[in-house]
Amino acid sequence: MPTVTVIYGEEVRELPAARDSVLGDVIIAAGLPLEQPCAGRGTCGKCKVLAEGGLSPFDDVELKHLTPGERALRYRLACRARVYEDARVTLAPIVVYSNKSFRASNxxxxxxxxxxxxxxxxxxxxxxxxxxxxxxxxxxxxxxxxxxxxxxxxxxxxxxxxxxxxxxxxxxxxxxxxxxxxxxxxxxxxxxxxxxxxxxxxxxxxxxxxxxxxxxxxxxxxxxxxxxxxxxxxxxxxxxxxxxxxxxxxxxxxxxxxxxxxxDTLACLAYFGFDNPPGPIAAIDLGTNGEVMVTDGKRILTASTAAGPAFEGVNISCGTRAVDGAIIGVRLADGELIYDTIGGAEPVGLTGSGLLSMVWTLRQAGVLREDGRFATDPPVLADRIVQDSNGRRLVLTPDGRLSFTQKDVRELQKAKGAMRAAMEILLKQLQLRPSDLQRVILTGSFGAQLDIEAVLGVGMLPPVQRAVVETIPNGAGLGAAMFLSDEGFAWAERLAARAEQINLDQDADFMQHYVQAMALTPEG
Known part of the structure; x- marks a missing residue:
């Protein structure tokens, strides 16, 4: 039976593996961390590992997701490589940077x-x-x-x-x-x-x-x-x-x-004061899923929408979690793209906030049209836009390792369109206009990191005043802290009974709002 030697940080594990077993299955069965956003279906290309030894040849899926440079460095997709003989694998440490904006005390x-x-x-x-x-x-x-x-x-x-x-x-x-x-x-x-x-x-x-x-x-x-x-x-x-x-x-x-x-939504309602607000307020908890909350001061409406994992960097061709080198912001200077990355490291991919920043920057520069398509004759970056069998894409790095594709733009449009449409439906049910909202809160692992100008610029929210929009990190966690006492837990039960859950798919107007919200304009 072949042996797979796995190196993870300072840990070295010797794992027995049946011949022809999938490398990713061997790693996961041992309890070692491996990112597989697509659940091992071979569609995301995120389960890259350094591997050598008795493994199957590169298949078509690996040839699609791995650049020639990555293949030369012996990168493999763990969900596609199969174990034939003894092999050696190095896993990159998975680190998620916590949002440290909450108040700390000794x-x-x-x-x-x-x-x-x-x-x-x-x-x-x-x-x-x-x-x-x-x-x-x-x-x-x-x-x-x-x-x-x-x-x-x-x-x-x-x-x-x-x-x-x-x-x-x-x-x-x-x-x-x-x-x-x-x-x-x-x-x-x-x-x-x-x-x-x-x-x-x-x-x-x-x-x-x-x-x-x-x-x-x-x-x-x-x-x-x-x-x-x-x-x-x-x-x-x-x-x-x-x-x-x-x-x-x-x-x-x-x-x-x-x-x-x-x-988690219940905790946000508590922390943001939805039980007794001074006036109409709304909140969006943005992460892999998206929850929308709106109150007119009396009723509390909530909805969950399949915003999609684009906000977490998933389903994006060069998407990544919040790791060293992850792009969190993009700006244009002298006709060149400048990237803000975690740790100041070389770019390794786009986070959700980086994705939004990229779209907004390209939209302002005239590289993207309001329908999300690349402009035919953009005023800048024209030499970076290439056409291949998968469509048009913008090359982000000189070595061609990272690209931003037409499909990536569409993923953001679908995600932001779903969030905006959900809020518009809840506002409609409460007979509120966007201008009635006295406070709009963005929270969640993605929402709290956003550039508000970009949020409004691409039309992620209905037309609200910039002054009422704010980002608050860790709304769910801080709200959960309010439920630790007996009194707080009883309050949570009362709040849950009061909050209403709205099924968006049962609203005849949702699809119309969703389609209109796809446009990359403040008007949506």
Missing amino acids: RYKRDVHVPLGLAIDLGSTTVAAFLTMLDNGEVCAGAATLNQQTVFGGDVISRLAAVLRNSENAERLHNLALASINQAVDALKLAPKVYARIERVVIVGNVAMHHLLAKLPVHTLAMMPFQPYDKSPIRDARPLMGGIFPEHVRVSLPPLIGGFVGT
Whole structure:
């Protein structure tokens, strides 16, 4: 039987592998991290690993996704390469940069007699943990890590499909969620004496994450009318935690709102003050999924839309997570594109914020038309636009390693169109105009990083005043911290009962709004 030697950071593992087994399956079965946003279908090209030895020849899928330079460096797609003989693989460390914009405090170190709580935001892509003082709800520290469930796909639909395909995958996904939560808590780097003071934990997430963590059946989420199997709160969820928290810690899951609107949205409603606002407000939680919230001060409407994983860099030809070298901003200077990257490193791909910045920059420069197509005779960058069998693309780097394609533009248009259309439907149901909104909040792993000028410029929002739009990081995690007390959890239950979930596909006007919102103009 062949042996695959896997190097991950300082760790070296010797893995037995059946002949002709898929390299990615061998890596995942060993519990090692591997990004497969397309769930191993070979469509995203993101599972690149350095590999050599007894592997199958490059197939057509690898030839499509790997540049000649990458092939020369012995990069392979883990989902396509097959093990023939002994092989050696090097995995790149997967790092998700946490958003550190929340208020930090060392009070938990000084006031050693005050009990602590953990608020966990179990996101589809990122899992964040927030250390909270239980006497006054102050959030002192936070950390984030990648949700290890991404090996089953970057979106929740892929993960639900995996469970429906094989019921044993439910347990695997549950365990991966626990491992991710544990990793996020470990990333807080708490001293043993501090960790021992933790008494309560509240975990929020979208409906799919909630059901997989709670070991609830997921078939009701995959068929009409797409409703949760059980929306009830779970006040004592510690038996579901696999021993990752001590016995004295109370773990709770708040109630769901309905449809695909989960407890992360409930937490946002709490943190942004939707229960008693001074006037009409709206919020969008942008990540792999997109949730929209609007209130007129009386009714609270919510909706979930399949914004698509474009905001996470998935389904983008050169998309990437928030890693060193990820492009987070783009600007044009003297006819050349200038990239702002994480860590100031050489560009490795576009994040969601980089994607939006790219589209807005190209739109302003006349390289993209309002319908999203590349201009026939652009005033700048014309020498960078090439045509091949896959359509037109803009070459981003001198070595041709990174390109921005027509399909990439379309992915953003679909995602932003869905978000805007959803907000317009909720505004219509409340008989509000966009100009009535006194506050519009962008939050989530993607939303809090956005350039507001770009958001308005490409028409991601209905026409609202720039002055009312703001970005707030970690809305779900900070809202979850408000549910750690008995009073806060009871408030969460009341808020969930009050919030209404709107099925967008049942609104006859949604498709019309969606099509109109595809245009890359403020008017949409």
